[in-house]
Amino acid sequence: MKxxxxxxxxxxxxxxxxxxxxxxxxFLTFLCLVFFYMLIINSSRSNAQLxxxxxxxxxxxxxxxxxxxxxxxxxxxxxxMLNSFxxxxxxxxxxxxxxxxxxxxxxxxxxxLKKPAFLFIMAVMMIPPQVSAVGFIQLMMKLKxxxxxxxxxxxxxxxxxxxxxxxxxxxxxxxYEIVESARIDGAGEFRIFNQIVLPIMKPxxxxxxxxSFVQSWNNYFIPALLLxxxxxxxxxxxIAQLRSADxxxxxxxxxxxxxxxxxxxxxxxxxxxSRFIIKGVTAGAVKG
Numbered sequence: 001m002k003x004x005x006x007x008x009x010x011x012x013x014x015x016x017x018x019x020x021x022x023x024x025x026x027f028l029t030f031l032c033l034v035f036f037y038m039l040i041i042n043s044s045r046s047n048a049q050l051x052x053x054x055x056x057x058x059x060x061x062x063x064x065x066x067x068x069x070x071x072x073x074x075x076x077x078x079x080x081m082l083n084s085f086x087x088x089x090x091x092x093x094x095x096x097x098x099x100x101x102x103x104x105x106x107x108x109x110x111x112x113l114k115k116p117a118f119l120f121i122m123a124v125m126m127i128p129p130q131v132s133a134v135g136f137i138q139l140m141m142k143l144k145x146x147x148x149x150x151x152x153x154x155x156x157x158x159x160x161x162x163x164x165x166x167x168x169x170x171x172x173x174x175x176y177e178i179v180e181s182a183r184i185d186g187a188g189e190f191r192i193f194n195q196i197v198l199p200i201m202k203p204x205x206x207x208x209x210x211x212s213f214v215q216s217w218n219n220y221f222i223p224a225l226l227l228x229x230x231x232x233x234x235x236x237x238x239i240a241q242l243r244s245a246d247x248x249x250x251x252x253x254x255x256x257x258x259x260x261x262x263x264x265x266x267x268x269x270x271x272x273x274s275r276f277i278i279k280g281v282t283a284g285a286v287k288g
């Protein structure tokens with residue numbers, strides 16, 4: 001009887017704990033989604049309706065606000081989104097590929113300076129980008145690379161944080177025997193990496209592409225210093241222009257619609273690659 005009572009108490013305790021965990025998760029989910037919901041609601045309201053006060057229900061001005069925002073002559077939203085997409089997608093591809101390639105070299109090859117090379121990359125990871133920003137901007141001005149996307153894309157090749165994640169992932173899923181077998185079969189090093197290692201690394205690559213895309217899409221600091229032509233500006237710069245403007249002269253429904261349009265590409269990329277996140281993070285954890 002005592003064992004049955006203890007088992008019943010343990011079961012009830014486990015059930016209560018599970019209910020508490022789900023309640024906390026639901027509350028956090030609500031906090032994450034309520035602001036996005038309100039953004040959608042506000043983007044469907046007119047300027048007069050927004051000034052009238054709070055509303056939890058959508059109104060009938062969504063299409064009108066979309067047309068007004070998309071065709072705004074002062075801020076070219078389609079061009080800004082295209083610029084941001086070119087930069088963010090290029091950075092995501094370059095960052096993940098070359099970080100995986102570097103991690104592959106450090107993980108597979110055994111050479112004299114292997115440990116110092118790894119420590120050097122980790123040391124670079126500790127340096128905040130603001131420290132080198134002034135020198136970088138001055139160099140780009142001397143090279144006449146302002147109002148150019150190259151200074152925003154090419155440096156993404158060197159990403160110590162992504163390299164570290166890729167290396168930890170390789171230690172979990174890429175045994176040396178697979179590479180050695182491919183070498184015995186006559187495969188070259190780049191063929192091994194591109195046709196064998198990359199498919200194995202697909203979950204980690206998808207995860208890091210999401211993070212890199214979002215980081216580059218939201219990047220404001222360096223682009224604001226390098227891009228001053230209207231046709232070269234990215235979405236964060238345009239949003240900052242809206243924030244610094246006189247809101248009394250703006251259609252607030254159009255402003256909310258612009259913010260909604262600005263985050264849609266990020267959501268689309270996330271939804272496409274999100275199925276890899278849990279698998280990639282779990283498999284990429286450090287082996288116990």
